[in-house]
Amino acid sequence: GAVVSQHPSRVICKSGTSVKIECRSLDFQATTMFWYRQFPKQSLMLMATSNEGSKATYEQGVEKDKFLINHASLTLSTLTVTSAHPEDSSFYICSASTPGQGAYGYTFGSGTRLTVV
């Protein structure tokens, strides 16, 4: 079946540095990728939607200059957390719309736990 590979699975960084999270669709072309954030014991909140070759659409309240999303190819989307602060510590999950599963098929990455110290 469709697989989305997300890396790294865990990352610890110092406050003020930037971190890049990658999501790759391994055996299909992901024209649309969704990025979610999950706080401990809470649900997933949509951060942004990215379409290959165009600018990402950010949800209200999400700082686009802080959470940079690049979807330059049909198999790779990246989320860069710039100038990270402890409040950015969270679990980040990507999801790709998956062909062959109808209009509403999605495949999720395994998530990245970011800890900013």
Add this chain to the structure above:
Amino acid sequence: AQSVAQPEDQVNVAEGNPLTVKCTYSVSGNPYLFWYVQYPNRGLQFLLKYITGDNLVKGSYGFEAEFNKSQTSFHLKKPSALVSDSALYFCAVSLTGRRALTFGSGTRLQVQP
């Protein structure tokens, strides 16, 4: 407002007993409803979805869900729970005109041996 609600933070059930995890939704138009399961520090695994057709949807690992339009519910069920079913379960809805999913708050299922 369009949303999905999971009224129970946690559901406890004994192994071998039937389980139900509740979900209600509020959307304008026809809802597209999903159930996902999440294990610790992992992404989400797809269980089942309702787009159209039969109200009873059968999914992975023996799970099923019933779409009830009059009660605006999409409860997840399994006839006989396993200890390995213990995880966090999310109900989600795709909003009219959008393709991203809106998730409920999640329900932790604990199956006791």
